[in-house]
Amino acid sequence: MVRYLVNRILWIPVVLLLLSLITFVISRMVPGDPVKLAAGPQARPEQIQRLTEEFGLDRPLPEQYLRYMGGLLQGSWGYSISNRREVLPDLLTYFSATLELTLVATLLGLAIGIPLAIVAARWRDLWPDHLSRFISIGAVSVPVFWIAIILQLIFGQTLHWLPVSGRFDPRQTYPTTITGLLLLDTLLVGNWQGFITALRYILLPAFCQSLLVIALITRQLRGDLLDMLRKDFVMVARANGIKERIIWTRYLLKNALIATVSMLGFLIGFALGGSVLIEFVFDWPGVGQYATKAALLLDFQVIMGATLFIGVVVVLVNLITDILYRFVDPRIRFS
């Protein structure tokens, strides 16, 4: 256990180094001059010169990279070229919104996907299976930014049931920050009205983001369940005359949950990836929206920071999942 952990954790710096190298290389491929763009059309040449020097863009690339790495290690992720704010504090602020959205989306995805998978495996090759297959393939095929707009049109602009942009009602007092997750913050202080508001705001974006989770879990879990059905313990149970219903509820579902835990990191990673476009459409103040806006302004410090940040989050989520999985299923050896 300890050895496994040490091994996993020793790899992390290598992975982080590679992550930072990739984002660095990409961000320095900018052909247009980001400084010129940031300084504005009326900027004098000496202003541009000064900004270029300030951001260290006139130095050789290896030196720029070392300086950047040095900054990262000291917790300074550079300044945004467009608004001159530090990147890391902004990222951390935005991340709570992305985290909340991703967690709710993952839970929603599990709540819809797990039953779909069970139904598909239980009635294999019959209509429930075909239906669940169609839903999961449909869910990955639909352009997520399009379905987001259509849902906004239906539930927001036409029926007026749900708000379509932002994270909280600007007319209500914004909940005091405790964890940064609005649903949790409002619950902790018993602010029911705030909780309902936050829930109404998160529902549509979370549903859009959960589509990918639904698709992945349905397909994977269905396969896992069908695998399990052929295992000896199921055969023995059937041979002993145990009812099919009990085999499913007592034997298979327990194993299915373990299989789900093993996928959790993977699913959260995918959900995070979906956050870019969804946050953009729903004006959700998260990392994805921060990155898209920066991408449009060629603000490479921000794009690099946001991409690196998300990469780091995924690495950590995967690590946590692996450890969790080994606790849930003691048969997995820590090798």
Added chain:
Amino acid sequence: MTSSLSYWQRWRIDHAAQLEDLRRGLFRFSRNRLSLIGLFIVVTMLIIAITSPWWVPYPEDATGRVNMANRLQPPSSAHFFGTDDAGRDIFTRTVLATRTSFQVGAIILIVAISIGVTLGAVAGYAGGVTNQIIMRLTDVMLTFPGIFLPMALASALGRGMVPAMLALSITWWPGYCRLVEAQVLKVREEDFVLGARAIGASRMRVIFRHILPNILTAIIVKASMDFGFAVLALASLGFIGIGIQPPEPDWGSMIALGRRFMPNAWWISTFPGLFMFVMVLGFNLLGDGLRDLLDPGATAK
């Protein structure tokens, strides 16, 4: 002797096992209604992509033409999908975008597969430090979720079709690299590969003549599933505003444009998105069926 047999007959005898597999696969495929629907959609879309320039009602609307008198018309018999804020026919633009999507999707996959297969084959066959370096890089590339990496790269390369295409090609190979590496590791200790090496076949020959043909199936299955996703990713970049730029027709940028005219001119976003959904769905249904067909081990459980 075999000389009395034609080349074709000999080929059939040599490949009897594979042909039997294929026959069974085709049977399973034709039994699966969803895969057939997928095949139908893909073929229809391909025909649309090839022939559309000759029959779209307003070909000039794919260029920068502006017709303010026709602005924001709802769907009608003259404009099936309505018109946009510059009076351009959305049906024409949606249909013509199919063409671009096919071309760009194909280029992205060809580049990504070339890079991925080469790196994967090298990593799997060489092993050791080379393998470690390539596979670590692959893992790290796969760590970035969704379109974060293509978006960063595309915005660095500038706006337009070529940067978007480049960005997606360069970030799409790791999946293929990992797939090929795993397959090569599996195949390289098989007797037929050891035999080829024993009689002195060069490394290149072993990889290209003996290993790659055996893992081609897996690559084709992945590519058929990926085509729809490549089209989606391209449209996503267009939607954000860093992909294909108007007036060039692109589903992503058309949907983005429609957002500004919601809810009144709902048709601007709705129809291009629906069209794209159907196309991607077709590829995914087909890919799903192909996986059953070409890779029976994966689902014959």
